Amino acid sequence: MKRRSFLGLAASGAILLNQSTFAHSVKPSKVVILGAGFSGLSAALTLFDKKIDFVILESRNRIGGRVFTHKIDEQADLRVELGAEWVGESHEEVKKLCDRFKIQLNDNRFDTDLYFRGKYSKVNKWDFDADWKKKLDGLLESFKNLNSEQQKLFDRLDWWRYLVNNGIPENDLYFRELLDSTDFGESIRHVSAFSAISEYAYSSKKNEMDLKMEGGNSTLANKIADLIGREKILTEHHVEAIVQKGKSISIKCANGKTFDADRVICTVPTFALSQINFSPALPKAKIHALDALQYARINKCVGLFSQRFWKREDFDMITDTPAHYFYHATKNQHHTKGALTSYSVGEKADMFGWHGDDYRRQTIIDSIRPIGDARNYLQKVFNYNWGQDRYSKGAYAIYGTGQWFTLQPELKKPHLNVHFAGEHLAEWQGFMEGAIVSGRDAAFEAI
Ligand SMILES: Cc1cc2nc3c(=O)[nH]c(=O)nc-3n(C[C@H](O)[C@H](O)[C@H](O)COP(=O)(O)OP(=O)(O)OC[C@H]3O[C@@H](n4cnc5c(N)ncnc54)[C@H](O)[C@@H]3O)c2cc1C
Structure with a gap:
């Protein structure tokens, strides 16, 4: 049994989430999916495999959502992850999809140095x-x-x-x-x-920080999109309203377009969901749950360096300085140049997010000092603050005390013919695995 598996069962009341568990007598002829993150793409892939028609409406001008591979150096073809980084050894569904789409999973494990209270200790010299x-x-x-x-x-x-x-x-x-x-x-x-x-x-020994997809984690989003058909994914289609009348559903976008469906699968994060106008309105208990669930403040600041002065390919370092956690973001990508990501959370993330690149450069230089003088190598910094992301207002959901058993079951409940999915509703909450499983399960629930 994994992590919260007994819990997922308790919360949903379902024993096995497969097609036969749900009791729709007539298959839907048209499903509209909100969001082209891993959850929406997984729902779409499930419908594609079942030969059920669908369209995905996505606010952003790109697919992948919180999986976001970025080319930090075009010439050197170096890629870093601004969102999800690691595939866990226990993440069976992600691994199955990588297998299906022939995506290589590379070892992305690190051995951790510590820089704590002004003292630097190499890996194996602290415990x-x-x-x-x-x-x-x-x-x-x-x-x-x-x-x-x-x-x-x-x-x-x-x-x-x-x-x-x-x-x-x-x-x-x-x-x-x-x-x-x-x-x-x-x-x-x-x-x-x-x-x-x-x-x-x-969790696995390295706490699910095990693997990464060759070419970056967006590779999986792209491969799924190629298979299901790019024309089925409409980017820059931000959904503003969902009106359900009898058995038909009308979905209205900010660009003036309207779509009709007989089922909707909504995979957007809770902040984005709370901005959608539902008619009939969502039940009070769901609105309360949407308001109560917090999302984590995570900032990723990537530094591009002319040399890998940290020497070890599997270098990472935890520190009590504002940079918080450094890891080698270009492991397995061969070049003299390389990137280190400073991954910070909470107030530290806010500081990185609010201040400009001068603060970010200086903080990285100061925090990595025991490893080398980064002033000699730092070429540029690139920052993404998930706390300020327009759609999620945070990196992923964080269930506080007393919330897992109360909020999650409410958020999972369908609203007439609208079904819900997303990492926040999964057993493997906060992971790509959770997004994929919840999207697949919502598709089964909807058909
Ligand atoms: C910094 C960070 C680090 C992470 N690290 C890891 C990791 O190491 N390993 C791991 O497995 N996972 C990690 N995750 C978590 C992982 O990225 C998520 O669990 C997963 O990508 C969420 O997918 P999703 O489909 O549920 O949501 P999303 O990816 O957010 O997809 C929802 C989509 O809906 C769209 N949308 C929002 N509102 C609307 C609207 N009104 N109309 C239409 N579209 C809309 C959004 O633009 C978005 O594309 C990390 C996430 C972050 C941010």
Whole structure:
């Protein structure tokens, strides 16, 4: 059993999400999908395979959504990820799709240096306290042996408080804060202990930071689009209103175009969803859930360097400076030039997002100092702040204490013939895997 699998079942009330679980007597003749992220593309691929007609309406001028590969150097053909980076070893559906579309998955694991309280320690020269490590392993193991009702109780407290209450030594607490906050996108004071324990108890050794697609993760979006037909994906079609009358649905876009359908699959993040005008209106409980769910503040600032002065291809470094977490973003791309991404969360991400490139350059130079004098090599910086993204207003959903079992079931419920999907509704929430599985399941639900 993986991460939150028992949970997904409890929340949806479904035993197996396959076509026969849902009871539509007549197959829809036309489905409109909102969003060409991984969730929308996965829904479309499912319909394509079932030979059901569909069209995707996408606000942006590109596909992929929060999967966003960017060429940081055209000439050197160096690509970096502004959104999703790693494919986890446990992410079965992503791996199956990569197999289907013949996309190579490259090793993207790193070995972590630490720059903490002014002291730099190379990989293998720092670690968690040995007794605490043993204790935490025991706690994670005993969590797996609890029944689901007992596990649910951990949703009442946050991860920070859980660690403190269990006697974590001070240094280790701050290491965990630095490391785990990059997973959740905010301080672990905001993260449900249930979410954290169920993630760490069931994840791969490197915590799902295992692989990356050859050519960048957008390759999968492009391959799916090529197969289902590019003409089926209408970019710059921002949906503003959905009107359901009897069995027919009318979908209105900001560019004045209107589409008719008998089912809609809506894969947009909650902020974008809350901006769509529904008639009849969404139920109050769903609106409350949309308002309550937070999204993580994550900023990625990529530095392009004339030389890979960090030397190790598998270099990454966690730091308590504002740059927060550095990793080699061009691993497996052979060139003398290379890129390091500074990945920061919470207030640190805000600082990167709000200030200009001078601040970003200086912060990178100061924070990477133990590795080398970056002034000699830094050619440019490129920044993307997901907290300011127009459609998601954050990187991915972050379920706080007491929210997983209350908000997610509400957000999953269909509204008449409109079905919902997206990473925020998945067991593997916050991952490409979750987006893909939830899009596929919503397509089955809709037909
Ligand atoms: C910084 C960052 C790091 C990440 N790291 C990882 C990682 O390492 N590994 C991993 O597996 N996952 C990672 N993720 C998460 C992963 O990117 C997401 O889980 C996944 O891409 C979400 O897909 P989605 O289809 O649910 O949503 P989206 O990709 O957001 O797709 C929704 C689409 O809907 C469109 N849209 C919004 N409003 C409307 C509207 N009104 N009308 C029409 N279209 C609309 C949007 O433009 C968007 O394209 C990361 C994400 C970020 C941002």
